Amino acid sequence: MTTKPVTATAAATKVRYRILGLILVVTAINYLDRTILSVAMPSIKEEFGLTGTEQGALLSAFSWAYVVCQIPGGWLLDRYGAKITYGWSILLWSLSTCAIAAARGFAGFLGLRVALGVAEAPSFAGNNKLVTAWFPSKERARATAVYNAGNFVGLALFLPLLAWLVASYGWHSIFLLTGIAGVLVSMLWFRFAKSTPAEHPKVNDAERALTVEDAAPREKRKATKADLKYLLTKRRMWGMYLAQFCTNGVMWFFLTWFPSYLVEDKGMAFVKAGFLASLPYLAALVGVLFSGALSDRLLQRGVSRTVARKVPMMIGFAGSALIILGNYTNKPAAVIVVMSVAFFAQGMSAIGWTLASEIAPLRMMGLSGGVFGFFTNLGGAIVPIVIGVILDLTGSFNGALVFVAVLAAIGFFAYLVLIDKVERLDPDESAVTG
Numbered sequence: 001m002t003t004k005p006v007t008a009t010a011a012a013t014k015v016r017y018r019i020l021g022l023i024l025v026v027t028a029i030n031y032l033d034r035t036i037l038s039v040a041m042p043s044i045k046e047e048f049g050l051t052g053t054e055q056g057a058l059l060s061a062f063s064w065a066y067v068v069c070q071i072p073g074g075w076l077l078d079r080y081g082a083k084i085t086y087g088w089s090i091l092l093w094s095l096s097t098c099a100i101a102a103a104r105g106f107a108g109f110l111g112l113r114v115a116l117g118v119a120e121a122p123s124f125a126g127n128n129k130l131v132t133a134w135f136p137s138k139e140r141a142r143a144t145a146v147y148n149a150g151n152f153v154g155l156a157l158f159l160p161l162l163a164w165l166v167a168s169y170g171w172h173s174i175f176l177l178t179g180i181a182g183v184l185v186s187m188l189w190f191r192f193a194k195s196t197p198a199e200h201p202k203v204n205d206a207e208r209a210l211t212v213e214d215a216a217p218r219e220k221r222k223a224t225k226a227d228l229k230y231l232l233t234k235r236r237m238w239g240m241y242l243a244q245f246c247t248n249g250v251m252w253f254f255l256t257w258f259p260s261y262l263v264e265d266k267g268m269a270f271v272k273a274g275f276l277a278s279l280p281y282l283a284a285l286v287g288v289l290f291s292g293a294l295s296d297r298l299l300q301r302g303v304s305r306t307v308a309r310k311v312p313m314m315i316g317f318a319g320s321a322l323i324i325l326g327n328y329t330n331k332p333a334a335v336i337v338v339m340s341v342a343f344f345a346q347g348m349s350a351i352g353w354t355l356a357s358e359i360a361p362l363r364m365m366g367l368s369g370g371v372f373g374f375f376t377n378l379g380g381a382i383v384p385i386v387i388g389v390i391l392d393l394t395g396s397f398n399g400a401l402v403f404v405a406v407l408a409a410i411g412f413f414a415y416l417v418l419i420d421k422v423e424r425l426d427p428d429e430s431a432v433t434g
Contacts, residue, residue: 012206015197016134020143022193023127026090027150029182030123033097033116034062035155035255036178039162040171042263047171048106056388059256061110063380065117070377071228073121074370077129081195086126090189093119094182101175124353124376125369132357132365133196136210138300141309144354145292149285151251152347156281163259163275227364230427231371237425239418240355241375243313246411247349249379250320253404254280254343256384257397265397266335276336283340287347291316295354306422309355312348314415319345320408327398349411352376361425383407 037044037059045055076085096116103109127147135143155162165173194200197208231237259277262268268276291312298308323342326335353372360368387400 012210013202013204015200015203015207016143016210019130019134019193019200020146022189023130023147024150024153026086026185026189027123027127027147028154029090029178029185030093030120031151031255032154032158032178033093033182034120036162036174037062037100037113038256038259039155039159040166040174041256041260043166043171044109045260050106052388052391053385054106054388055260056385056391058106058109058113059384059388060381061113062117062120063252063377063382063384065114066121067117067374067377067381069118069121070125070374071367071370073123074125074366074368074373076366077122077126077369078366082126082130082133083189083193083195083199085122086130087186087189087193089119089122089126090182090186094179094186096179097175097182098179101172101179121373125366125373128353128357128369128372129365130195131353132362134211137358138296140357141295141299141351141354142289142292144351144357145288145295148288148292148347148350148353151255151350152281152285152288155255156278156285159278159281160275227367227427228371231360231364231368234425236359236419236421237368237371239414240352240359240372242418243317243349243411243414244352244372244376245379246407246414247313247317247320247346247352247379248376249383249407250323250342250346250404250411251284251350252380252383253323253387253400254284254339254346255380257387257400258339261397261400262335266330266332268332276332279336280339280343283344284347284350287316287344288350289347291348291351292354295351305358306419309358309422310415310419313351314349314412316345316348316350317408317412317415320349320411321405323408324401324405326401346408349408355419355422358422359425361427364427379407 041055041059044050044058050058073085073089079085093116096112096119100109100112100116103112128144131140131143131147162174165177197203197211258280262277294312295308298311299305320342322338322345325338326342329335329338356369356372357365360372383404386403387397390399390403391397393399
C-alpha cells in the first residue's frame with residue numbers, strides 16, 4: 001500500500017476517532033449481550049423456579065468461560081490480528097445470544113452462556129491492542145474511557161426499553177433483538193475496521209507518526225512460557241491484576257444482581273425498577289469518561305504519569321465503597337442516589353486498561369491483554385456466585401453490599417501498595433525493574 005507524502009506541517013487525519021467510535025459501538029453490543037440476563041432474570045427465576053445459587057451460577061457462567069479463554073484469545077489476536085479475530089468473535093457471540101432466546105431450562109441456559117463467554121474472550125484484549133496501535137500515549141486514557149463507556153451505555157440508554165420488552169413480550173425477545181443487532185455490527189466491523197494505522201488508506205503520515213513510539217518495527221516472536229512467566233512475576237502487573245479483579249467484581253454486581261436487588265430487596269415494581277436502574281448506569285458512563293479525561297489532563301499539565309494514571313482510579317475505588325450505605329435506607333430515591341454515586345465511582349476506577357497499555361511489554365501486548373483480562377474477569381466469574389450464596393444463606397442483600405465494599409477497599413490498596421510507577425516493562429532490556 002502506498003500513501004501520499006505529506007509535509008511536516010500537515011494536519012494529522014482523524015481516522016483513529018472513527019476506529020474508536022466503531023470500538024465503542026461493538027463494546028456496547030458486547031456488554032448488552034453479556035448483561036441482559038440480569039434484566040430477564042426475575043422472569044426467568046419465576047418461570048424455572050431457580051434458587052439464588054442457581055441464579056448466581058447462570059449469571060457467572062459467561063465469566064468463567066470468558067476467563068478460561070482470555071489467554072488463548074490474546075494469542076489469537078497476536079497471531080491473526082485484531083480485525084479478523086475480533087470480527088469473528090462479534091459474529092459468534094451474536095449468534096450465541098440469538099440462540100439463548102430458545103433456551104428452555106437451566107442446562108440450556110448454562111451451556112449457551114458458556115458459549116457466549118468463549119466467543120467474547122478476545123474482545124477487551126482486542127480493544128486494548130487497537131487503542132495501543134491507534135492512539136498516542138497522551139490520548140490513551142480518554143480513548144480507553146470511551147470504549148469502557150460501552151460497558152454502561154447500552155444499559156444506560158436501553159434498560160427501560162428492555163424492561164418494557166420483557167414485561168410485554170417475554171424475556172426471549174431481548175436476547176433475539178440484541179443478537180440480531182450484533183450480527184449487523186459484525187458486518188460493519190469487517191468492512192471498516194483495521195488493525196493498525198498502516199493498514200488504513202485514509203491515514204496520512206502525520207497521524208501515523210503520532211503512534212510511532214509504540215508502532216516501531218520489532219522482532220516478531222511467538223508467545224512463550226517464558227513470556228507468561230515474566231508477566232506473572234512482576235509486582236506492578238500483579239497490582240493491576242488485583243485491582244482490576246476488584247473493580248470488575250464491583251461492576252458485575254451492577255451488571256448482574258442490581259435489577260433483582262431493586263425488585264426483591266427494595267420492593268420496586270419491575271418496569272419502575274428498569275427506569276430507575278438506568279440512572280446508576282448513566283452515572284457510571286459519566287464516571288468513566290470523567291476519569292479518562294481527568295487522567296489525560298493531569299498528564300498534559302505535567303503531572304507524573306504515575307500520579308495521573310493512579311489517582312483518578314484510586315478515588316474511584318474509595319467512592320465505590322460507599323455502596324454499603326444502601327443497607328441503611330429503603331427509600332427508592334435514596335437507594336438510587338447511593339447506587340448512582342457508587343457506580344459513578346466504579347466508572348472512575350474502570351480505566352485500568354490504560355495502565356495495561358502503558359506498562360505491558362509491547363511485543364506481548366496480545367498475551368498480556370489476555371492475562372490481564374483473565375484476572376479482570378475472575379471478578380465477574382466469582383462475584384455473582386458469592387452473592388447468590390449470600391442470598392441463600394441470609395435472605396437479604398445486606399451481606400452482598402458489604403462484600404462489594406470490601407472489594408473496592410482491596411482495589412484501592414492494590415494501587416497504593418503494588419503499583420510503584422507507571423512505565424513500560426521491557427523484558428529485552430536488562431535495566432528494567434518492576
